[in-house]
Amino acid sequence: MATIRDVAKRAGVSVATVSRVINDNGKVSDKTSRRVKRSIAALGFEPDFLARTWRTRVTHTIAAVVADNTSPHHGIALREASAVALEHNYTLILCTTYFDSQIEKQYLRMLRERRVDGVLLNTVGQSENEIRALTKSGIPVVLLNRPLANQGRLVDAVVVDSYRGARDLVEHLIRVGHRRIAMAYDQALNEFHKRERLRGYKDALRASNLPYNPELIRATRLSHDSGIECAQNQLVFSPRPTALFAAGYGTGLATLAMLRAQGLRIPTDICFAMFDDVTWGDFIDPPLTTVRNPAQELGRQAMELVFARLADRKRPAQEIRLAPSLVVRRSCGAPKIDETLRAQSEQTQIALTMDPSDAVIAAWQGL
Amino acid sequence: MATIRDVAKRAGVSVATVSRVINDNGKVSDKTSRRVKRSIAALGFEPDFLARTWRTRVTHTIAAVVADNTSPHHGIALREASAVALEHNYTLILCTTYFDSQIEKQYLRMLRERRVDGVLLNTVGQSENEIRALTKSGIPVVLLNRPLANQGRLVDAVVVDSYRGARDLVEHLIRVGHRRIAMAYDQALNEFHKRERLRGYKDALRASNLPYNPELIRATRLSHDSGIECAQNQLVFSPRPTALFAAGYGTGLATLAMLRAQGLRIPTDICFAMFDDVTWGDFIDPPLTTVRNPAQELGRQAMELVFARLADRKRPAQEIRLAPSLVVRRSCGAPKIDETLRAQSEQTQIALTMDPSDAVIAAWQGL
DNA sequence: CGATTTAATGTAACTGTTTACATCAATATG
DNA sequence: CATATTGATGTAAACAGTTACATTAAATCG
Numbered sequence: 001m002a003t004i005r006d007v008a009k010r011a012g013v014s015v016a017t018v019s020r021v022i023n024d025n026g027k028v029s030d031k032t033s034r035r036v037k038r039s040i041a042a043l044g045f046e047p048d049f050l051a052r053t054w055r056t057r058v059t060h061t062i063a064a065v066v067a068d069n070t071s072p073h074h075g076i077a078l079r080e081a082s083a084v085a086l087e088h089n090y091t092l093i094l095c096t097t098y099f100d101s102q103i104e105k106q107y108l109r110m111l112r113e114r115r116v117d118g119v120l121l122n123t124v125g126q127s128e129n130e131i132r133a134l135t136k137s138g139i140p141v142v143l144l145n146r147p148l149a150n151q152g153r154l155v156d157a158v159v160v161d162s163y164r165g166a167r168d169l170v171e172h173l174i175r176v177g178h179r180r181i182a183m184a185y186d187q188a189l190n191e192f193h194k195r196e197r198l199r200g201y202k203d204a205l206r207a208s209n210l211p212y213n214p215e216l217i218r219a220t221r222l223s224h225d226s227g228i229e230c231a232q233n234q235l236v237f238s239p240r241p242t243a244l245f246a247a248g249y250g251t252g253l254a255t256l257a258m259l260r261a262q263g264l265r266i267p268t269d270i271c272f273a274m275f276d277d278v279t280w281g282d283f284i285d286p287p288l289t290t291v292r293n294p295a296q297e298l299g300r301q302a303m304e305l306v307f308a309r310l311a312d313r314k315r316p317a318q319e320i321r322l323a324p325s326l327v328v329r330r331s332c333g334a335p336k337i338d339e340t341l342r343a344q345s346e347q348t349q350i351a352l353t354m355d356p357s358d359a360v361i362a363a364w365q366g367l
Numbered sequence: 368m369a370t371i372r373d374v375a376k377r378a379g380v381s382v383a384t385v386s387r388v389i390n391d392n393g394k395v396s397d398k399t400s401r402r403v404k405r406s407i408a409a410l411g412f413e414p415d416f417l418a419r420t421w422r423t424r425v426t427h428t429i430a431a432v433v434a435d436n437t438s439p440h441h442g443i444a445l446r447e448a449s450a451v452a453l454e455h456n457y458t459l460i461l462c463t464t465y466f467d468s469q470i471e472k473q474y475l476r477m478l479r480e481r482r483v484d485g486v487l488l489n490t491v492g493q494s495e496n497e498i499r500a501l502t503k504s505g506i507p508v509v510l511l512n513r514p515l516a517n518q519g520r521l522v523d524a525v526v527v528d529s530y531r532g533a534r535d536l537v538e539h540l541i542r543v544g545h546r547r548i549a550m551a552y553d554q555a556l557n558e559f560h561k562r563e564r565l566r567g568y569k570d571a572l573r574a575s576n577l578p579y580n581p582e583l584i585r586a587t588r589l590s591h592d593s594g595i596e597c598a599q600n601q602l603v604f605s606p607r608p609t610a611l612f613a614a615g616y617g618t619g620l621a622t623l624a625m626l627r628a629q630g631l632r633i634p635t636d637i638c639f640a641m642f643d644d645v646t647w648g649d650f651i652d653p654p655l656t657t658v659r660n661p662a663q664e665l666g667r668q669a670m671e672l673v674f675a676r677l678a679d680r681k682r683p684a685q686e687i688r689l690a691p692s693l694v695v696r697r698s699c700g701a702p703k704i705d706e707t708l709r710a711q712s713e714q715t716q717i718a719l720t721m722d723p724s725d726a727v728i729a730a731w732q733g734l
Numbered sequence: 735c736g737a738t739t740t741a742a743t744g745t746a747a748c749t750g751t752t753t754a755c756a757t758c759a760a761t762a763t764g
Numbered sequence: 765c766a767t768a769t770t771g772a773t774g775t776a777a778a779c780a781g782t783t784a785c786a787t788t789a790a791a792t793c794g
Contacts, residue, residue, distance in 0.1 A: 003750055014774045019752060026753090027771055049480045051750035054421040055779060064461075069449075070442035070646075079436055082463045086470070091481065094431075094461040096449045103453070113416045114458065253650040260652040279437075283620040284651050285627040370780055381744045386782060393783090394741055418780035422749055 002043040011039035022047055062306055063093035063111045064120040065104060066144065071249060072278050073295045074122065077144065080299030081120060088307060090117070099188075101126040112137055118306035120144055131155065140309040142302045147192050148319050156305045158298055158320040162193045162275075165291040165324035166200025169245060169273055172289075172326055174208045178243040178271065181205075182216040184235060184255055185247040197247045197275065216241060220251050236262075243271040243332065252276065271332045287329035294322045369410040378406035389414055429673055430460035430478045431487040432471060433511065438616060439645050440662045441489065444511065447666030448487060455674060457484070466555075468493040479504055485673035487511055498522065507676040509669045514559050515686050523672045525665055525687040529560045529642075532658040532691035533567025536612060536640055539656075539693055541575045545610040545638065548572075549583040551602060551622055552614040564614045564642065583608060587618050603629075610638035610699065619643065638699045654696035661689045 004022075008015045013032055020026035021036040028036075039045075053059050062085055066074045082092040093116065095107040101124050108130035111119055119134060121127075122144040134141050135154045143157035173181050183201050185194055198217070205212050218235055235244075235258050244259075246252040252274035259266060266272045266286055277292030301320050309315060371389075375382045380399055387393035388403040395403075406412075420426050429452055433441045449459040460483065464471040468491050475497035478486055486501060488494075489511040501508050502521045510524035540548050550568050552561055565584070572579050585602055602611075602625050611626075613619040619641035626633060633639045633653055644659030668687050676682060 001750095004752095005750080015751080016753075016775080017773060020773090023752085027773085029772060032772080046480065048750055050421045050424065050426070050482060051779095052752080054417040054749090054781095055751045055753090057417065057779090059417070061460075063458075068446065069436065070439065070446055072437065075437035075442050078461065079463050082436075082461050083465075086462075086473070089477075091430075091477065092461050093428075094445065094449050094459050095453075096446050098450075106453070110456075110458065113413065115417060253647055256652070257650040260650075278647070280620055280645070280647065283624040283627075285623070368780095371782095372780080382781080383745080383783075384743060387743090390782085394743085396742060399742080415780055418749095419782080421751095421779090422781050422783090424749085 001048070002045040004045070004047070006043055007036065007039045007045050010043060011036045057115065059115055059117055060089060061091045061093060061114075061116045062118045062120065062303065063095055063107075063116045064122075064144075065095040065097060065107050065111075066120075066122040067097055067099045067124055069094060069096050071276075073249070073276055073293050074144075076295035077299035077302070080296045081303045084300050084303035097124060099124050105130050108134060112139060115139070117310060118142070120302050120306070122146065138313070140306050140313075142305045142309075144298065144302055145193075146190070148317065154317060156309065156318045156320075158301045158305060158322065160293050160298065161321050161323050162196035163200040163203075165275060165293075165326075166197040166245075166247065167204045168200075168324075168326045169275075169289075169291050170201050170204035171207070172328065173243045173245070173271070173273065173332065174204060174210065176332065178241075179210060180216070180239070180241040181243045181245060182218065182235075182237055182241040183245045183247055184218045184220050184251050186251045186254075187219045187221045189248050189251075194247070201245070201247075220254050240270065243273065246272070246274040249274070249276040249278070252278075266331050273332050277327055281327070281329065286331045289329045289332040290327050291324045292327045293324050297322055368415070369412040371412070371414070373410055374403065374406045374412050377410060378403045424482065426482055426484055427456060428458045428460060428481075428483045429485045429487065429670065430462055430474075430483045431489075431511075432462040432464060432474050432478075433487075433489040434464055434466045434491055436461060436463050438643075440616070440643055440660050441511075443662035444666035444669070447663045448670045451667050451670040464491060466491050472497050475501060479506060482506070484677060485509070487669050487673070489513065505680070507673050507680075509672045509676075511665065511669055512560075513557070515684065521684060523676065523685050523687075525668045525672060525689065527660050527665065528688050528690050529563035530567040530570075532642060532660075532693075533564040533612075533614065534571045535567075535691075535693045536642075536656075536658050537568050537571035538574070539695065540610045540612070540638070540640065540699065541571060541577065543699065545608075546577060547583070547606070547608040548610045548612060549585065549602075549604055549608040550612045550614055551585045551587050551618045553618045553621075554586045554588045556615050556618075561614070568612070568614075587621050607637065610640065613639070613641040616641070616643040616645070619645075633698050640699050644694055648694070648696065653698045656696045656699040657694045658691045659694045660691050664689055 004015050004018050008018045011018065011032070013036060017028060017032060018036055018040075020028050021033050021040075062081075064078055064081055066078065069075055069078055078092070078094065085092045093111070095111070097104040097107065104124055104127050108119070108121075108127055112130075112134050115137070116139065118140045120142050121131070123131075123146055131141055132154075141155045143155055143159075145159050146157065147159060148155065148157045170181060170183075181201075183198070185197065201217075202212050216237065220235065235255065244255060246255045255272065255274070259270065259272065264270050271289075273289040273291075275291045275293075277290040278288070281288040281290050301322070305318065305320070371382050371385050375385045378385070378399070380403060383393075384395060384399060385403055385407075387395050388400050388407075429448075431445055431448055433445065436442055436445055445459070445461065452459045460478070462474040462478070464474065471491055471494050475486070475488075475494055479497075479501050482504070483506065485507045487509050488498070490498075490513055498508055499521075508522045510522055510526075512526050513524065514526060515522065515524045537548060537550075548568075550565070552564065568584075569579050583604065587602065602622065611622060613622045622639065622641070626637065626639065631637050638656075640656040640658075642658045642660075644657040645655070648655040648657050668689070672685065672687070
């Protein structure tokens with residue numbers, strides 16, 4: 001492999017000049033620049049990325065540490081993050097923690113050793129020390145969907161506004177005529193989002209002067225053995241609510257299965273809506289009303305935040321709050337429906353509100 | 368930051384000795400080893416990963432280039448690959464190409480420059496040169512779900528046996544009583560898998576002495592604008608088949624929507640089954656009969672293949688063929704059903720055949 | 735017991751860039 | 765015209781490890 005010295009010798013210049021040409025910094029006359037470039041081409045010289053990295057201490061690498069890359073939400077965020085990275089000629093390291101804080105810590109330590117240039121972190125908690133170590137080493141950390149750790153104002157964050165999402169959804173249900181609305185959330189749902197979604201639910205009720213009934217709030221737990229049965233027992237209400245709102249993906253799935261098991265039809269017997277838009281929500285019968293997380297936006301903004309901080313390390317920590325959007329489909333047909341809403345709903349149904357960009361559709365086309 | 372020289376000086380030994388202690392190779396007496404370790408601890412010395420990488424030319428990094436990380440299939444494969452990487456103290460770079468061969472090439476060039484230690488590649492094609500360049504640079508390439516390029520026997524591969532999957536599924540449909548079985552595949556489905564699935568379909572028919580009717584094979588195309596309508600038109604049959612087999616994820620979704628649009632009930636009016644198991648297949652109504660790809664296995668084997676080749680570069684190229692498994696659920700209730708099958712199906716339904724490990728279930732629990 | 739092997743450690747070259755600083759010529763400035 | 769400034773280029777010192785080879789002491793062998 002040709003080195004910068006070979007290039008320099010052949011071009012009859014110094015290595016410094018070659019380096020300047022390669023990096024396009026410093027002053028180099030047109031004439032020598034051309035000569036150097038010819039020399040590079042002739043020798044088929046390629047700068048050694050590793051040597052460069054070592055010398056400059058920039059790895060051109062960002063890591064994303066997520067609890068699970070297979071969830072639709074983070075899958076899309078990662079896809080976008082990788083695209084943004086590519087735009088900047090950066091590379092994205094994928095670290096899946098499986099919701100295991102030990103693995104998370106292990107990854108964070110590893111990433112610090114490797115001196116990645118930044119970390120996107122969807123923490124499961126307990127990594128305060130590792131996060132501090134990272135920032136202390138000058139590695140920017142951006143939290144994904146977790147609020148800023150109150151302890152330090154050192155890290156940026158981008159979060160989805162769970163409160164807004166829950167409130168919008170419940171307000172929609174109320175507007176459409178529901179009065180008795182149940183909410184199910186997963187026991188293991190992140191504390192912050194649990195609180196926020198519950199707050200959204202309550203505020204929506206209050207705004208319409210509806211009573212808040214704790215009886216209608218249920219925690220579900222999807223476990224391997226007990227499976228659906230568990231959720232099923234936990235989700236028996238009497239009298240039956242007219243609408244059921246699942247505050248998360250897992251709960252949504254469990255709830256769907258539970259309703260099927262109870263022989264309840266959607267939306268005839270009960271209306272159903274869930275947090276976390278799913279690509280297939282449009283395709284099944286009935287199409288699901290969901291709160292769509294701006295996953296793509298989240299991935300992009302998080303990445304941009306890293307680059308912004310790399311460009312200016314003094315900037316104050318920032319928390320970007322993204323608004324989810326309500327996707328109205330058939331699963332929430334209203335008990336009483338007014339004409340404007342009907343039209344709107346009808347239209348949505350026809351437009352089929354395909355979540356995704358062409359890219360995602362293309363995605364389906366592969367194996 | 369303390370360097371190896373500082374450690375050496377403090378311990379009163381040479382840098383070589385320190386290096387030997389760190390890497391636990393070469394001969395070092397217990398006494399000096401202890402002294403060195405004390406010195407390391409005292410100084411808080413951490414070997415510089417970058418310097419090491421540069422010197423040894425091993426990056427401890429594998430890249431996975433996939434068409435789309437959000438598909439359930441590759442999402443799971445990636446999750447597993449990242450876990451295997453972690454076991455080996457390796458890191459996984461995620462490269463999503465969006466089915467764009469230009470981006471794929473760009474990534475492959477980038478990865479070669481970065482001298483990753485290996486590449487998992489779910490190619491969309493046209494990257495022969497880049498693949499060759501990689502292997503020529505001594506970087507092992509393992510193809511994901513693509514057959515070995517006939518041109519060179521340089522790369523390993525791990526593929527899902529599409530033929531087997533299709534054949535098993537169609538044979539199941541036949542056994543259960545279906546005689547008129549339609550198959551839909553996506554126009555953009557990878558050529559190899561298209562051929563294999565079709566072959567499986569035909570062979571299954573032939574084995575039962577059923578006629579092959581080209582009229583029952585349809586290509587669908589999910590496009591953004593035309594959306595479902597398109598699929599809808601393309602999927603009108605007369606007389607109607609009793610079962611419809613979607614040979615892919617995208618087609619599966621399109622088909623589901625189409626059946627709904629045509630007002631057909633599953634499985635009462637028509638039976639439905641699809642390739643590519645989906646995590647939610649269990650939860651919706653009716654639960655879907657699917658061909659489950661061993662995605663996890665695929666990710667693991669591919670990764671192991673890389674490590675195997677790193678350990679022995681002379682080993683002959685290998686193609687690992689993984690068998691998919693049939694997951695029988697409700698969407699294929701049989702027109703005529705015999706008792707054993709009924710029992711089997713019932714049991715499956717009760718066991719709820721949760722695709723995933725606890726990890727995936729946990730996944731659902733996060734935002 | 736001298737010769738040979740083995741174990742433990744040290745010396746210094748090597749990896750390929752970047753960049754601070756030096757040099758020198760050409761140009762601008764007072 | 766002498767001097768300061770600027771532009772173009774060169775020199776050589778980092779950067780922080782690994783490892784081939786050399787050296788020395790200790791152990792083993794005939």
